[in-house]
Amino acid sequence: MTPLITGATRGVGLHLLRRYAAAGDTPIGTSRTDDRPQIAGARWQRLEVADPAAHATLARQLDQQPIDLLICNAGIYPDKGQTLETGFPASMWAETFAVNVSGVFLTIQALLPNLRLSPDPKIAIISSQMGSDTNAPGGSLIYRASKAAALNLGRNLAVDLKGQGIAVGIYHPGWVQTDMGGTSAAITPDQSAEGLIDRFAALGLATTGCFETWDGRAHPF
Numbered sequence: 001m002t003p004l005i006t007g008a009t010r011g012v013g014l015h016l017l018r019r020y021a022a023a024g025d026t027p028i029g030t031s032r033t034d035d036r037p038q039i040a041g042a043r044w045q046r047l048e049v050a051d052p053a054a055h056a057t058l059a060r061q062l063d064q065q066p067i068d069l070l071i072c073n074a075g076i077y078p079d080k081g082q083t084l085e086t087g088f089p090a091s092m093w094a095e096t097f098a099v100n101v102s103g104v105f106l107t108i109q110a111l112l113p114n115l116r117l118s119p120d121p122k123i124a125i126i127s128s129q130m131g132s133d134t135n136a137p138g139g140s141l142i143y144r145a146s147k148a149a150a151l152n153l154g155r156n157l158a159v160d161l162k163g164q165g166i167a168v169g170i171y172h173p174g175w176v177q178t179d180m181g182g183t184s185a186a187i188t189p190d191q192s193a194e195g196l197i198d199r200f201a202a203l204g205l206a207t208t209g210c211f212e213t214w215d216g217r218a219h220p221f
Helices: 011-022 052-061 090-100 102-115 141-162 189-202
Strands: 003-005 028-031 043-046 069-072 122-126 167-172 211-213
Touching (some): 090 102, 167 189
Parallel strands (some): 003 028
């Protein structure tokens, strides 16, 4: 199997890449720069998910390469600690949505021909419980809105792509001990990756459009 994982140089993305490579798959990781770890069995591609030209380049480089599982993992969380009175600048909104929302769409759009070459194509979108309407305690307004948009995007793509035999799942990776989640988070990146791999394996057309947690629970929208 060939999974492609965006934002794979650190955190959950890196652990997913390592686990797939260790299992004997042929994973592809994307990175914004050439500063990335070397992992036996994995290969790298450059991709800035907010740049449409970078997606066109990636599509050319991967022409005729089947992709069985596209994991849209790249994301940013820049608005920690912003105040309602003076924070959340327009530039931060634009950057976050360019990465967390349109970046997801552009990745999927660019690699649809590769997914169609797979006998069992799947797309996994890493959203967050912070994008759920049922989890709205305030704060982190930009990140929450972007993850809600990613969730909505995935739900609608699931409808549009079902007829093409492409399943789409949306996932909460857990509160993970990464640069984004912080050291006091509940689970390790490896725990998250292990659970997510099980979720991706279970994804199919019967469950397309699902919103699930890393440990297999259906999450309310």
